[in-house]
Amino acid sequence: MKYSAGSGPYAVAVDDFNNDNQLDIVVTNANNNTMSILLGHGNGVFEKQIIYATGTTPSSVAVGDLNKDTYLDIVVTNSNGESASVYLGYPKEGFLNQMRLMTGNGSRPKSFAIGYFNKDGQMDIAVANSGTNNIGIFLRYDNGSFANQITYSTGSSPWSLAIGDFNDDLVLDIVVANRDSDNIGVFLGRGNGSFSSQKVFTIGFKSQPNMVAIGDFNNDTLLDIICANYGTNSIGVLLGYGNGSFANVKFFRTSYGSHPFSISVGDLDSDGKLDFVVANEDAENLNTFLQTC
Incomplete structure (x- = not known):
């Protein structure tokens, strides 16, 4: 089964981003400076990608609860953007407040x-x-x-x-x-x-x-x-x-x-x-x- 991502998908991580006990996917898209979130239904099927802007050439990605609110956050390195981007996860809004670390x-x-x-x-x-x-x-x-x-x-x-x-x-x-x-x-x-x-x-x-x-x-x-x-x-x-x-x-x-x-x-x-x-x-x-x- 195939799912659309952005251009030049580079790095991927899997975790539960919306606390529904189902695994979801995040992938960085190096060629169009975005990351994609695909929410899972727990049966091997995923929803259409949700796209978030990143810095230039996002490469690696990792997941963790940075602010201890029980919702996972995402960090992405931007190889040509001379930065890392931090996205805080929220229960309804998804990922907000991209914070750029230079x-x-x-x-x-x-x-x-x-x-x-x-x-x-x-x-x-x-x-x-x-x-x-x-x-x-x-x-x-x-x-x-x-x-x-x-x-x-x-x-x-x-x-x-x-x-x-x-x-x-x-x-x-x-x-x-x-x-x-x-x-x-x-x-x-x-x-x-x-x-x-x-x-x-x-x-x-x-x-x-x-x-x-x-x-x-x-x-x-x-x-x-x-x-x-x-x-x-x-x-x-x-x-x-x-x-x-x-x-x-x-x-x-x-x-x-x-x-x-x-x-x-x-x-x-x-x-x-x-x-x-x-x-x-x-x-x-x-x-x-x-x-x-």
Whole structure:
């Protein structure tokens, strides 16, 4: 079954946007600067798209209840609009009050994550700015507005980031994939909304890691890092020590010329162990990797 979206649908997320216990869809449309909401009926059928304007070239999208009203909100990064857009969800009106968070001239934000960075109960936003080689932190105030961006230097062309507690101090940390530096960077959180300078872990010559994710891949209760390496047609896994440091990268090959672009983590075979699936851009296929130990 097919449904119309805007021009150049790029990123998609699924959740319940109108609290009817049915899953809905949001998709960013990169070519006409919009996002589409398709409300679900719970039987696999969706309503016609509702269109909302975004900034220029909306890329990644994520969902969360930013203002704690039990209705989900949406955040979109605008790669060529040098901004992120925040849409607050309402019970009858849908999504209103697009709030634009400016990421800086030439920033080209690629991806972002949402989490509690300063323990004030407000959800904050971290953005990977690929054009200015930094990550931007937007701390949320009690009144719903955000502080101006605070930046931390990364390697060259950060494309993706993820958040988790890498040193078991109950404070969120950040990992970023530095595509053109062939490494990943880890920023340890201090619990007050600030972060340490990045600690770099090499992925290999011309590896071009462009997507990063986290999970416990060896069942030791410590977070590990996984990255999709576009340049070397491989997946890299760095096992965590629980103190903010990681073992040398271990590689899993895709196929020659496959150019793995995106990666997602989950228990694919219901054995209680995390697996991962990889989208290969030029091979036009998916690889699944099942954990066996």
